[in-house]
Each structure stands twice: as structure tokens, then as C-alpha cells.
Amino acid sequence: MDNVAVLGAGSWGTALAIVLADNGHNVSLWGRREDQVNEINNDHKNEKYLPGVELPENIQATTQLNECVKEADTIVLVTPTKAMREVLGQLKNELSSPVTIVHASKGIEPGTYKRISEIIEEELPESVLDSVVVLSGPSHAEEVSLRQPTTVTVSSVNMKAAEKIQDLFINQNFRVYTNPDVVGVELGGALKNIIALGAGLSDGLGYGDNAKAALITRGLAEIARLGTHMGANPLTFSGLTGIGDLIVTCTSVHSRNWRAGNMLGKGMKLEDVLENMGMVVEGVRTTQAAYELSKREEVEMPITQVLYDVLFNNKGAKQAVDDLMQRSRTHEVEDVSSLKS
Numbered sequence: 528m529d530n531v532a533v534l535g536a537g538s539w540g541t542a543l544a545i546v547l548a549d550n551g552h553n554v555s556l557w558g559r560r561e562d563q564v565n566e567i568n569n570d571h572k573n574e575k576y577l578p579g580v581e582l583p584e585n586i587q588a589t590t591q592l593n594e595c596v597k598e599a600d601t602i603v604l605v606t607p608t609k610a611m612r613e614v615l616g617q618l619k620n621e622l623s624s625p626v627t628i629v630h631a632s633k634g635i636e637p638g639t640y641k642r643i644s645e646i647i648e649e650e651l652p653e654s655v656l657d658s659v660v661v662l663s664g665p666s667h668a669e670e671v672s673l674r675q676p677t678t679v680t681v682s683s684v685n686m687k688a689a690e691k692i693q694d695l696f697i698n699q700n701f702r703v704y705t706n707p708d709v710v711g712v713e714l715g716g717a718l719k720n721i722i723a724l725g726a727g728l729s730d731g732l733g734y735g736d737n738a739k740a741a742l743i744t745r746g747l748a749e750i751a752r753l754g755t756h757m758g759a760n761p762l763t764f765s766g767l768t769g770i771g772d773l774i775v776t777c778t779s780v781h782s783r784n785w786r787a788g789n790m791l792g793k794g795m796k797l798e799d800v801l802e803n804m805g806m807v808v809e810g811v812r813t814t815q816a817a818y819e820l821s822k823r824e825e826v827e828m829p830i831t832q833v834l835y836d837v838l839f840n841n842k843g844a845k846q847a848v849d850d851l852m853q854r855s856r857t858h859e860v861e862d863v864s865s866l867k868s
């Protein structure tokens with residue numbers, strides 16, 4: 528039985544805390560709001576993020592970061608990508624010996640184009656960082672919290688650390704695989720959110736399954752194109768953290784990215800969509816980061832490009848789909864294997 532600190536008491540942090548608590552670990556969950564922490568400790572609920580779900584009693588929440596991490600053998604970071612540097616800045620002051628950090632967030636930082644494991648390594652000194660492990664895959668919090676069958680992948684340059692984290696999380700409802708390709712695992716998880724926005728947008732416009740299948744397939748092609756260019760193993764994109772997560776995010780009503788795209792497709796403005804959601808929609812910032820990175824690296828990403836124009840340049844949703852359909856003709860498979868279209 529381990530002591531595990533989970534930083535981020537939103538949907539995914541709370542769902543992962545449930546998995547860990549089901550496995551018998553002592554879980555300390557860090558939240559920002561006093562009322563939410565009281566609700567978790569006294570009523571064993573987190574109604575805003577996981578309505579109707581009863582939380583195990585071995586999850587104890589706190590607003591005090593030092594309290595949360597002081598006994599922790601492992602720290603699981605599950606705040607939005609935007610908050611990572613701020614949270615790591617606070618965490619650095621609370622650590623005195625090396626600890627394994629697991630992160631389960633999905634994004635790329637605009638401006639630096641860093642993956643989250645790179646941000647962690649930048650912000651935490653080696654003296655307090657044992658290993659970084661990424662946890663990713665097709666896993667909506669709503670289903671994980673109901674103990675529905677789910678599979679994820681953990682990845683690290685230190686495979687012993689990845690296996691330790693596999694042991695920590697795995698149970699009969701939550702099957703955990705390992706993969707040494709950190710770059711591919713992180714990029715697959717981050718970039719699929721862009722395509723999910725596109726799938727929602729297409730559904731919002733009233734287009735059908737043909738359009739969605741096209742977005743998923745051609746989306747995977749551009750994810751793999753950027754990913755392999757950045758050093759990922761192409762095979763990772765046919766796994767759980769590639770096509771697996773792409774399918775679940777593009778087809779599930781649980782997906783915040785899909786829902787945001789859907790509202791955009793129905794004509795809502797981005798700022799109203801984000802306000803309406805009240806939860807993180809990682810795909811918006813990731814679209815900006817991936818668009819800029821693809822320009823810098825000269826990697827063609829047509830879906831990302833039109834999504835960027837919809838989000839940041841007022842392009843209409845229908846016009847975006849028309850633009851994709853009217854691109855100059857190209858090969859299909861060559862496009863992936865030669866990394867050029």
C-alpha cells in the first residue's frame with residue numbers, strides 16, 4: 528500500500544484517485560476550493576466534476592499542497608496544461624527528496640511547444656525528481672469513475688518506473704500497458720484533442736459518419752506526421768494513445784473537446800463555448816501550439832490549420848470543411864510513409 532498524492536481535483540484527477548483508492552492506496556487529493564475539499568472529505572462526493580459518483584473513504588482531500596505531498600511516495604499531476612508551470616513552481620518548494628512524478632494531462636505548451644514531461648524536467652531540480660511517467664489513453668473520467676472497463680498506457684524513459692506505475696494503477700477495470708515511446712505517447716494524447724474539436728464541429732454542422740471517419744483517419748495521418756517528425760515511433764499512433772484515444776474523443780459525448788467543437792459548429796462563439804463548458808478544453812491551446820510548431824517544422828497539418836483559423840481567425844465552420852474538401856489532390860498512403868503530402 529502506497530501513499531499517493533493527486534494534484535488536481537477535477538474530473539480526471541478525481542477519477543484516477545478512485546482507481547488508486549480501489550487498489551488500497553492512501554490517496555491525498557489536492558483541490559483549490561475549500562468547499563470542494565469539504566464535500567470530498569465529508570460527503571465523499573465531487574458533484575461539479577463527477578456528479579452522482581460516490582468516492583471511496585480512503586481519498587482525503589486538502590487545499591494545502593504541503594499537507595498533500597508530505598508523505599507521498601508518488602505524485603500524480605492532473606491539472607490543465609496551462610497550470611503546469613505554476614503548480615510545479617509551488618511543488619518544488621515542498622519536496623526534499625527524489626519522487627516519481629506521474630502526469631496524466633494532455634497538451635503542448637504554446638510558444639515553447641514543450642510536452643508536459645519536458646516542462647516537469649525543466650521546473651523540478653534533479654535532486655527532487657526521480658522519474659517522470661506519462662499516463663495516457665482512451666479514458667473518459669465519467670466511465671473510469673463508474674469502474675467501466677478502460678485501458679491506458681504508461682510511458683517513461685525509465686521503464687522500471689513505468690512498470691512501478693503500471694502496478695500502482697492496474698486493476699480488473701483499469702488495464703495498464705507500458706510503452707517506452709514518451710514522445711509518441713504524449714503527442715498522441717495532446718494532438719487528438721484538435722481532431723476531436725474538428726469532429727464535434729462537423730457533427731454540429733449536421734454532417735454525418737462519413738465526415739467523422741474521414742476526420743479521424745486523416746487526423747491520425749497528420750498526428751503521425753508531426754509525431755514521427757518530432758521523434759516518435761510511428762507504431763505508437765496505432766496504439767491506445769494514438770488511434771485509441773482519437774476514437775474515444777471524437778465519438779464520445781463525454782469529450783469536452785468534441786462538445787466544444789459541436790457548439791462551434793452550431794454557430795456559438797469560442798468565448799461563449801468555453802464559458803459554457805466550465806471545464807478545461809485542452810484542444811484550443813494545443814491547436815495554437817501545434818499550428819505554430821507545424822509551421823516552424825514545415826510539417827503539413829491541414830486539419831489543424833483550418834481549426835486554427837476557426838478558433839483564432841474567425842473562419843466559419845462550414846468554410847473550414849469546404850476548404851479541407853477542396854485542397855489540391857494528393858496520395859493517401861504515401862502521405863504518411865514519406866512524411867510529405
Ligand SMILES: NC(=O)C1=CN([C@@H]2O[C@H](COP(=O)(O)OP(=O)(O)OC[C@H]3O[C@@H](n4cnc5c(N)ncnc54)[C@H](O)[C@@H]3O)[C@@H](O)[C@H]2O)C=CC1
Pocket residue numbers: 535536537538539540558559576605606607608610613614631632633634666667668669805806807809
Ligand atoms: N476528463 C477526462 O476524462 C480526462 C482528462 N485528461 C486530461 O487531464 C487534465 C485535467 O483535465 P480534467 O481533470 O478533466 O479538467 P477539469 O476541468 O475537470 O479540472 C481541472 C482541475 O484543475 C484545477 N486547476 C486549474 N488550474 C489550476 C491551478 N492553477 N492550480 C491548481 N489547480 C488548478 C481546477 O480547479 C480543476 O479542479 C487535462 O489535461 C485533460 O486533457 C486526460 C484524460 C481524461
Ligand SMILES: O=C(CO)COP(=O)(O)O
Pocket residue numbers: 633664665666667668720723772775776781782783784785807808809
Ligand atoms: O482525453 C480524454 C479521454 O481520453 C478526455 O477528452 P476531453 O478532454 O475532450 O474530455
